[in-house]
Amino acid sequence: xxxxxxxxxxxxxxxxxxxDLGFAMxxxxxxxxxxxxxxxxxxxxxxxxxASRWVPVGIVLIVIWWLKPVYDRVPLFILSRxxxxxxxxxxxxxxxxxxxxxRRLPWLLIARVPWWIAGPAFSWARPLLLPVIDLxxxxxxxWKDRRGVLLRQAGGTAVSLVMLCGLYEWILVFALLTxxxxxxxxxxxxxxxxxxxxxxxxxxxxxxxxxxxxLIGGYLVAMTLVELFYVGGGFGLYLNSRxxxxxWDVELAFRRLARRLGKAAAIITxxxxxxxxxGIAHAETPPSREAQAIREVLAHEDFKVHERETGHxxxxxxxxxxxxxxxxxxxxxxxxxxxxxxxxxxxLLAWLIWKNREFFSRGERANRAAPAAPRTMMxxxxxxDSLPDDIAxxxxxxxxxxxxxxxxxxxxxGALSWLxxxxxxxxxxxxxxxxxxxHADVLAEPVRRDYFTALTWQWVTVAYAERAPAAxxxxxxxxxxPFAGExxx
Amino acid sequence: MAVPKLDTxxxxxxxxxxxxxxxxxxxxxxxxxxxxxxxxxxxxVVVEFLIIxxxxxxxxxxxxxxxxxxxxxxxxxxYFVLFEVLRKGQTPGKKMMGLRVVCTSGERVGxxxxxxxxxxxxxxxxxxxPQWQLWVLAVGFYFxxxxxxLITQRFQRLGDLVADTVVVYVREEFLDVTAALRASVxxxxxxxxxxxxxxxxxxxxxxxxSTWSDSRKMEMxxxxxxxxxxxxxxxxxxxxxxxxxLRES
Numbered sequence: 001x002x003x004x005x006x007x008x009x010x011x012x013x014x015x016x017x018x019x020d021l022g023f024a025m026x027x028x029x030x031x032x033x034x035x036x037x038x039x040x041x042x043x044x045x046x047x048x049x050x051a052s053r054w055v056p057v058g059i060v061l062i063v064i065w066w067l068k069p070v071y072d073r074v075p076l077f078i079l080s081r082x083x084x085x086x087x088x089x090x091x092x093x094x095x096x097x098x099x100x101x102x103r104r105l106p107w108l109l110i111a112r113v114p115w116w117i118a119g120p121a122f123s124w125a126r127p128l129l130l131p132v133i134d135l136x137x138x139x140x141x142x143w144k145d146r147r148g149v150l151l152r153q154a155g156g157t158a159v160s161l162v163m164l165c166g167l168y169e170w171i172l173v174f175a176l177l178t179x180x181x182x183x184x185x186x187x188x189x190x191x192x193x194x195x196x197x198x199x200x201x202x203x204x205x206x207x208x209x210x211x212x213x214x215l216i217g218g219y220l221v222a223m224t225l226v227e228l229f230y231v232g233g234g235f236g237l238y239l240n241s242r243x244x245x246x247x248w249d250v251e252l253a254f255r256r257l258a259r260r261l262g263k264a265a266a267i268i269t270x271x272x273x274x275x276x277x278x279g280i281a282h283a284e285t286p287p288s289r290e291a292q293a294i295r296e297v298l299a300h301e302d303f304k305v306h307e308r309e310t311g312h313x314x315x316x317x318x319x320x321x322x323x324x325x326x327x328x329x330x331x332x333x334x335x336x337x338x339x340x341x342x343x344x345x346x347x348l349l350a351w352l353i354w355k356n357r358e359f360f361s362r363g364e365r366a367n368r369a370a371p372a373a374p375r376t377m378m379x380x381x382x383x384x385d386s387l388p389d390d391i392a393x394x395x396x397x398x399x400x401x402x403x404x405x406x407x408x409x410x411x412x413x414g415a416l417s418w419l420x421x422x423x424x425x426x427x428x429x430x431x432x433x434x435x436x437x438x439h440a441d442v443l444a445e446p447v448r449r450d451y452f453t454a455l456t457w458q459w460v461t462v463a464y465a466e467r468a469p470a471a472x473x474x475x476x477x478x479x480x481x482p483f484a485g486e487x488x489x
Numbered sequence: 490m491a492v493p494k495l496d497t498x499x500x501x502x503x504x505x506x507x508x509x510x511x512x513x514x515x516x517x518x519x520x521x522x523x524x525x526x527x528x529x530x531x532x533x534v535v536v537e538f539l540i541i542x543x544x545x546x547x548x549x550x551x552x553x554x555x556x557x558x559x560x561x562x563x564x565x566x567x568y569f570v571l572f573e574v575l576r577k578g579q580t581p582g583k584k585m586m587g588l589r590v591v592c593t594s595g596e597r598v599g600x601x602x603x604x605x606x607x608x609x610x611x612x613x614x615x616x617x618x619p620q621w622q623l624w625v626l627a628v629g630f631y632f633x634x635x636x637x638x639l640i641t642q643r644f645q646r647l648g649d650l651v652a653d654t655v656v657v658y659v660r661e662e663f664l665d666v667t668a669a670l671r672a673s674v675x676x677x678x679x680x681x682x683x684x685x686x687x688x689x690x691x692x693x694x695x696x697x698x699s700t701w702s703d704s705r706k707m708e709m710x711x712x713x714x715x716x717x718x719x720x721x722x723x724x725x726x727x728x729x730x731x732x733x734x735l736r737e738s
Binding site: 019157245354357 | 494495496497498512513514515516517518520521548549552555556559575586617630631632639640642644683686687689690694697700701705708709710712713715716
């Protein structure tokens with residue numbers, strides 16, 4: 001370890017700042033870290049996932065999760081070496097990878113067991129303690145001592161790092177899935193992932209294969225991204241602890257000073273050095289001619305140092321207008337004004353809402369006068385006198401002549417007309433198809449309601465999506481017209 | 490060395506050549522601050538909901554829900570903006586974690602910057618869940634926020650980038666100061682002129698000396714033996730004396 005070639009600023013920091021430094025280290029080497037990860041860890045995952053042909057995929061996932069300390073060695077290898085100026089190449093990482101896979105593997109895997117089973121091996125602070133195992137190679141008594149010291153120094157922050165990384169790993173899975181579904185499918189499909197997921201996880205418990213595999217893929221990508229920063233943050237903490245505990249920063253500065261002295265010594269020769277050290281002896285020697293000359297020059301008028309002192313009087317005792325000059329006064333006024341304006345705006349909003357309260361509570365007040373029945377709805381004439389007597393027959397005639405749109409339009413107008421004039425629904429001329437459907441829900445009996453729903457759906461499909469209706473469906477609608485005889489009452 | 494040393498500090502030059510250091514805070518403490526703030530805001534929103542439920546007995550349920558949704562939006566936005574501007578850049582969560590929002594110039598954050606950085610918060614929260622009910626609770630994945638925070642040098646999320654602000658640590662640098670030096674050490678001047686960094690190293694050495702073992706201290710001053718005129722225990726005492734002298738002068 002060559003302390004002189006360290007590539008990060010060493011200095012005792014607060015432990016949050018130490019984590020930040022670790023993140024910055026990961027950021028600096030991110031391309032290399034990612035490349036090394038995808039050449040070492042990803043092939044291992046591929047092999048393990050291949051095994052899911054014979055083993056349940058859940059067990060494979062548990063194994064992948066359990067092996068996390070092994071993966072952590074890859075970024076740790078790169079970060080620790082590049083800290084001391086020896087950034088490894090990909091070839092070096094690949095060369096070291098078999099060793100990382102086996103070195104103290106059983107111990108590492110047992111240490112992953114929660115502390116209430118296997119004792120506090122990692123005790124929730126794996127990113128902080130892994131360097132002790134991996135870089136220092138400590139074991140036994142020394143490991144226990146080291147662990148105690150490090151946990152006292154930075155344990156709390158390490159636990160908080162572990163917790164947030166664990167939380168964010170899962171957040172990231174869903175973020176990636178949501179992002180993926182929003183990027184790839186049509187806008188309506190974006191809702192499907194969310195709903196399908198809720199449906200399967202909370203109701204059926206049986207996942208579709210595509211969802212299962214995108215979950216696994218999302219989890220592995222999330223683990224990659226989080227783990228790199230997780231190891232970086234932990235390494236930053238570890239580095240800071242050692243810097244503080246062993247005074248690396250001071251040692252480094254001393255070594256630099258020694259090197260500077262070494263250079264100076266080469267020039268001055270060792271014999272001069274004691275003279276420099278005895279600086280006080282110089283003052284006693286009589287002034288030389290040069291010193292005399294310098295003193296004479298400095299005594300000249302041009303070198304006289306002029307100084308100007310300024311001061312101002314402050315009134316003692318009570319100020320005649322206390323608080324007027326206080327800087328807090330304006331601030332208070334500003335705050336009061338601000339809250340006044342906000343309160344005023346809220347009051348205005350409340351008043352506007354109160355004044356227009358009918359607008360919100362439509363349909364809840366029985367004593368309100370019913371609006372005049374509209375003649376046109378959504379650009380269609382729905383007045384009873386504009387419609388033929390036998391709507392179903394007229395619509396069938398149009399359907400048979402090939403005018404599907406005309407037939408459905410006629411049926412829908414008839415149904416609306418019935419809703420307005422026979423059922424006396426409070427329909428207004430600004431209402432949409434959805435509003436009408438809601439009125440029909442409230443008023444009509446089941447047969448008519450179902451018919452109205454089906455008809456609305458067909459009409460909307462034809463009118464707005466311009467899709468041809470299913471012939472069977474239209475036949476059914478034509479055959480079961482439930483509003484006959486009542487529309488001209 | 491070609492590559493500058495990695496550090497999280499950012500130095501800013503003010504007028505007249507004065508330099509100050511900003512200490513930008515990374516995503517970890519900021520996440521805790523955000524969680525605390527979200528908890529508080531959730532309390533606000535629930536209280537508003539209860540009040541609105543009472544009021545909506547009069548104005549009707551639709552009006553009540555409408556007003557509540559408006560209030561929720563205003564709470565989410567207003568909470569951060571008001572606290573940041575009126576409490577010197579600190580929401581309660583940030584205060585808990587010892588953080589503060591400032592402009593990248595080191596100035597206090599104003600109305601404009603705070604409005605902007607909190608409006609863009611909705612961008613940082615992306616991608617949002619498809620369920621709009623969760624939008625009301627402002628539950629986002631903060632994917633873009635975290636990514637931007639990790640990519641940028643000053644740990645800025647998108648809102649910070651747009652508003653030109655940065656979240657910094659308030660508390661002074663942690664130092665394990667245990668200046669319990671033995672009374673036998675009398676301060677003495679260093680035998681030669683030292684640079685600022687070197688003086689600082691001696692001061693640090695004397696301040697943190699009690700946290701290191703004697704053998705470690707001897708190891709540290711070993712390269713300085715020619716300067717101190719002695720190694721071993723005597724050298725340590727001389728280095729401590731120089732550190733104390735530099736600290737007092």
